[in-house]
């Protein structure tokens with residue numbers, strides 16, 4: 157089984173936050189087209205709305221925008237909305253696609269006035285390209301180097317004003333000079349359950365799937381705060397409802413379907429639960445070292461650390477301490493187990509030593 161969150165393929169986890177081939181095809185159809193349709197992220201939406209309205213009133217080009225946040229929270233979607241709201245064309249590229257400064261120069265010099273340049277994974281751009289981008293963002297100008305060695309000359313090239321929209325899952329990796337050149341930074345948060353329910357109802361409508369409110373709530377609760385996962389789970393539940401029932405997604409159908417797909421009531425999948433179960437049953441809740449824990453579940457260290465743990469930590473089920481991994485009282489409760497030396501449900505103060 158391939159648990160790698162970043163690796164696209166048929167064996168990808170159902171709760172992976174990155175997009176696989178099927179997602180990419182369907183995501184285009186499910187993307188909200190304007191700010192009004194975009195669910196949640198109230199602060200970012202409100203602020204961005206002001207930025208764009210002001211730019212439109214001035215008849216100018218919007219300031220550069222940086223969008224940061226975990227995979228699947230809507231960065232690409234929002235970049236397309238920015239272009240749509242500005243009535244501007246959008247050019248899409250990514251940090252890894254820009255190997256040389258020359259690649260970037262070619263893109264920049266072909267932009268039209270007001271165009272939106274979407275630079276995904278901007279933290280993965282090469283250093284020389286990054287430096288060229290500084291000048292382009294600030295002065296709408298690049299220096300194109302012609303020739304090599306002592307005879308090389310820099311030919312300045314004027315650019316039309318454009319809006320750079322950068323997206324990153326790792327805002328902390330951006331060099332400060334780059335971060336400072338964005339006029340607006342929007343940090344995307346994980347979505348609340350009611351917001352995800354709205355995403356699910358909207359997608360169900362577009363996919364022509366019948367769903368009851370409790371059915372949407374059941375899926376939302378298992379979607380890890382991420383619209384991409386909510387949409388993916390909705391599609392799998394739709395399959396189940398169609399094959400095993402009359403197509404209508406009720407709470408019971410959603411719960412049964414997601415149990416079949418091994419996504420539990422809190423959004424944990426088989427790997428997440430295996431890690432937690434080993435921690436509780438074999439090591440009494442810890443502390444236990446990462447390597448030991450990984451061997452116990454028969455996985456690589458990296459898989460446990462990078463694929464399972466971030467969500468478990470976020471959910472408050474597992475803590476990383478200097479002495480090793482420790483389960484929280486919520487972990488015992490979630491798996492329906494009683495911590496050693498305790499009886500009954502009173503589990504507070506578990507870690508007082």
Ligand SMILES: Nc1ncnc2c1ncn2[C@@H]1O[C@H](COP(=O)(O)OP(=O)(O)OP(=O)(O)O)[C@@H](O)[C@H]1O
Nearest residue numbers: 183186187194195227228229230231232233383384
């Ligand atoms: N606020 C939202 N409202 C409705 N649907 C959303 C929202 N945000 C994201 N989605 C849905 O989730 C899917 C994934 O969003 P998107 O591709 O924009 O995420 P991303 O942040 O760019 O992810 P990555 O970091 O992997 O590139 C989209 O197809 C869209 O349908």
Ligand SMILES: [Mg+2]
Nearest residue numbers: 231232233276
């Ligand atoms: Mg994206």
